[in-house]
Amino acid sequence: MTAGNDRVRRGTLFPIVEAYGFPHDCTTAEAQETWDAQQCPFSNTRCEKKVQYNFGYCSVVYAAAWDKGRPQPYAVCDHRLDGEPINWALSDYFGDEQPQLVSEVTALSDPKLNIDYVAFIDDEAHDETALIAIEAQAIDLRGGGVGPAWRAWEDGKPEQWRAYFTAEAKDKNRRDTVDYGVNTGNVYKRLATQVLVKGEYLKEIDVPLYVIMQHSILQQLRTRVNFTTVGRDDPWDITFGSFEYTGQRESNGQLEFSFVEAVRTTLDNYRLAFMMSSAAPTYLREDFIEKVKKKAGSSTSQTELF
Numbered sequence: 001m002t003a004g005n006d007r008v009r010r011g012t013l014f015p016i017v018e019a020y021g022f023p024h025d026c027t028t029a030e031a032q033e034t035w036d037a038q039q040c041p042f043s044n045t046r047c048e049k050k051v052q053y054n055f056g057y058c059s060v061v062y063a064a065a066w067d068k069g070r071p072q073p074y075a076v077c078d079h080r081l082d083g084e085p086i087n088w089a090l091s092d093y094f095g096d097e098q099p100q101l102v103s104e105v106t107a108l109s110d111p112k113l114n115i116d117y118v119a120f121i122d123d124e125a126h127d128e129t130a131l132i133a134i135e136a137q138a139i140d141l142r143g144g145g146v147g148p149a150w151r152a153w154e155d156g157k158p159e160q161w162r163a164y165f166t167a168e169a170k171d172k173n174r175r176d177t178v179d180y181g182v183n184t185g186n187v188y189k190r191l192a193t194q195v196l197v198k199g200e201y202l203k204e205i206d207v208p209l210y211v212i213m214q215h216s217i218l219q220q221l222r223t224r225v226n227f228t229t230v231g232r233d234d235p236w237d238i239t240f241g242s243f244e245y246t247g248q249r250e251s252n253g254q255l256e257f258s259f260v261e262a263v264r265t266t267l268d269n270y271r272l273a274f275m276m277s278s279a280a281p282t283y284l285r286e287d288f289i290e291k292v293k294k295k296a297g298s299s300t301s302q303t304e305l306f
Contacts, residue, residue: 011177011178013061013071013148013163014061014158015060015061015062015149015161015178016057016059016060016061016146016149016150016153017057017058017060017061017073017242018057018058018059018073018080018255019035019041019056019057019150019153020038020039020040020041020047020056020058021034021036021041021042021058021254022034022041022253022254023249023254023255024057024123024158025079025158026253026254027253028252028253030252031252031253031254033096038050038056040079040082041083042058042079042080042081042082042083043079043083044131045080048079049077051143055150055277056150057076057077057146057150057278058075058076058077059065059073059075059076060073060074060076060141060146060180061073061074062158062180062181062182064181064182064216065182065184066184066216066219066220067216072216073255074139074182075138075139075214075243075257076138076140076141076182077138078116078136078137078138078141078192079136080138081136081137081212081213081214081243084243084257084259085118085136085212085243085257086101086134086136086283088212088241088259089119089132089210089212089214089239090119092210092239092262093119093132093208093210094119094121094130094243097121098121099119099120099131100120100121100205101116101117101118101123102117103116103121104116104117105117105118107201108201109142113197113201113296115133115134115135115198116134116135116136117133117134117135117136118132118133118134119131119132119134120132132207132208132209132210133198133207133208133210134209134211134212135194135195135198135209135210135211135212136212137191137194137212137213137217137235138187138214138217139182139183139184139187139191139214139217140182140183140186141181141182141183142180142181142182142183143150143179143180143181144177144178144179144180146180148161148164148165148167148168149161149164151164152164157190159301160279162178164176165177184220186266187217187221187224188224188225191213191217191221192221192224192274195209195211195238195270196270196271196274198266199237199238199267199269199271202237203237203267207237208239209237209238210238210239210241211238211239211240211241212240212242213240213242213243214242214243214244215242215244215260216263218240218242218263222263223269225273225274227265227270227273227274228265228269228272229263229265229268229269230264230266231264232262232264234264236264236265236266237265237266237270238264238267238270239262239263239264240262240263240264240265241259241261242259242260242261242262242263243257243259244257244258
C-alpha cells in the first residue's frame with residue numbers, strides 16, 4: 001500500500017474499533033452499561049484514558065506496512081491487555097495456585113523503573129516468595145490522532161465522523177486530513193528497549209519476566225530482535241505471550257482477543273539479538289556517509305558553528 005492510498009483509507013474508514021472495551025457499534029446491554037459508566041471492563045476501573053485525556057477508545061483500525069494494505073485493529077491502550085491476557089501469565093507460571101497481583105510497582109526510583117504488574121505467592125513453610133513481573137505492551141498512536149472521531153461517537157453521530165475532522169481543521173486553521181497512524185517505529189525503539197532494560201534488572205534479582213503483547217506486534221518485534229527461543233522446560237528469563245483479534249464477537253458483544261502463542265528466551269539470547277539487530281547491517285557506515293553527504297549537498301545553507 002502506498003502512503004497516498006493509506007491516507008485515502010484513513011479518510012474512509014471510521015478510525016475507532018473499540019470504545020470502553022466494546023466495538024463502537026455494539027448493541028448489547030453490557031456495552032451500553034459500560035459506556036454509561038465510562039468503565040474499562042479489562043481493568044474493572046474507570047477508564048484511565050478518559051480521565052486523563054478525555055478519550056476512551058481502546059483500539060483503532062490501521063494498515064501498517066506489514067499489513068499489505070489490509071486494515072487491522074491495533075490495541076493502543078495497555079489496559080486492553082488486562083484481564084484474560086494477564087490471567088494467562090498467572091496460570092502459565094503458577095498453575096492452579098492463586099497469586100496476589102499488584103499493579104504499577106516502582107522497582108527503582110533513580111532512574112525510575114516501573115513494572116506494570118507483579119504477582120507473588122508466599123511459601124511461609126519454606127520462608128520463600130515465588131513471583132513474576134508482567135509487562136503489558138500496546139502500541140502508540142502517532143500523527144494527528146483520532147479525537148474528532150471519538151467526539152462524533154460520543155455525540156451519537158459516528159456516520160458523520162469525517163465532518164468532525166473538517167470542523168477541527170477549520171477551527172485550528174490547518175489542512176483537512178485524517179493523518180493518524182500507529183507508531184510502528186516504537187516496536188523497536190521503545191518496546192524492544194523496555195524489554196531489555198527491565199529484563200536486565202529482573203534477571204539480577206532472579207524474577208522471571210512476562211511480556212504480554214498483540215501477536216502482530218510480537219511478530220514485528222522478532223523481525224528486529226530475532227532472538228533464539230528456548231523450550232518451556234529449559235531455563236528461561238523472558239516469556240512473550242501474544243494475543244490477537246479473531247474477528248469474532250463474544251456473547252456480550254466484545255471482540256474476541258485470543259491467545260496465540262508463548263515464546264520463551266533467555267536474557268543472554270535476547271541481549272545478543274538486540275545488539276545484532278537487523279537495524280545495523282554491515283553496510284551501515286557507508287550508507288550513513290552517503291546520506292550525510294547527500295543531505296549536505298542539498299542544503300541551501302550550512303549551519304554555522306562559530
